[in-house]
Amino acid sequence: MHNNDLSKLLYNKVIKPLSTTFQELDYYIKQKLKRIDFEKLIKDFSYLKAFLDSLDDAFIKFKKIIIELGYPPNHDYPIGLVLSIIEAYEDTGLEELKVKVDQMMLDYYDDKEIEEMLMQWESRAVLQNRLPIIRNAIKAHKQQMYFASIPTLLPQLEGLIADCFQHKGSMNSAKMKKYLECFLKEKVTPDSYTFKDILYDYYIQTILVKFEHGKDITSDISRHAILHGGDLNYGKQINSLKLILLFDFFTECLCDWDSIIKKASKKEHIGDIQ
Known part of the structure; x- marks a missing residue:
């Protein structure tokens, strides 16, 4: 997946949730006398990499689905809606899927x-x-x-x-x-x-x-x-x-x-x- 497609999603879904970690890091650096917990940081960024990998796979699938269903692309599709559409795609026939996704879209974009x-x-x-x-x-x-x-x-x-x-x-x-x-x-x-x-x-x-x-x-x-x-x-x-x-x-x-x-x-x- 191209980085541009993830920029907004990263800020809202990844950077904000990690703000506590960054605040802790900033505090440690300013104090200078306290030991930085590198093990914790490595764990956090390992989680970030795994999360991004999963998003990459999800959006590759999502791109294929929206093309097939005749929807335009958009950076602002919420991740919850994206994952719900992917789940429906894997469990539903095409005609039934179109009806289901249309309703999901109309419910969200009120x-x-x-x-x-x-x-x-x-x-x-x-x-x-x-x-x-x-x-x-x-x-x-x-x-x-x-x-x-x-x-x-x-x-x-x-x-x-x-x-x-x-x-x-x-x-x-x-x-x-x-x-x-x-x-x-x-x-x-x-x-x-x-x-x-x-x-x-x-x-x-x-x-x-x-x-x-x-x-x-x-x-x-x-x-x-x-x-x-x-x-x-x-x-x-x-x-x-x-x-x-x-x-x-x-x-x-x-x-x-x-x-x-x-x-x-x-x-x-x-x-x-x-």
Whole structure:
């Protein structure tokens, strides 16, 4: 598992629980006269390594499961939910699993959790000009108006790309893919497959999937099928939630990229893509 995927989880689930150990260590160093209990420290960090190894295995499984079930990746899936989904995956058939996981997701991401997510979005620089639209989309979701929340959020994804990359003119799929590659493709070791890599594939295969009127619709949140009026059945709670989870991680990744580029020469970098 790529280190970026564990950063937030490590802080909340590992660093905080070990704070007592670090406080003890700091106390020993300041006193200088007391003997440091290295045996205890070694034991604690051996536990940390074992814990990280177990998380690594769990998230490898989880990555495969969310791809199979059609969910977007996200750094903020709680570890309890992750482990519950893995357990259900090992004990349940695929169709029954989809129903079970959908309910797990809807139970966890209730109105309170969605509102907290919106509060995080309020502070993201790339979203400032679009906050009135985004607030309305979340309001529609909370009021169970999914036919309104989904088509409100969908075009904001392309709009954010255009903003951050200073795009001018029409946006074809080839150009969109180049932009997505810039801030999502990790370009690390061939055997690694990070959440950003998964998001890239998810966006291409689920959001930008090809659509033609009169033919089968292959994605529940296909941008083209929904915004071109071909899909009449997209207005479901789980579809709206999937798009919100996608939007959350998508904008997080875009903020990371935008921050890095601003420290360099953003104009020159974007010029290489145009």
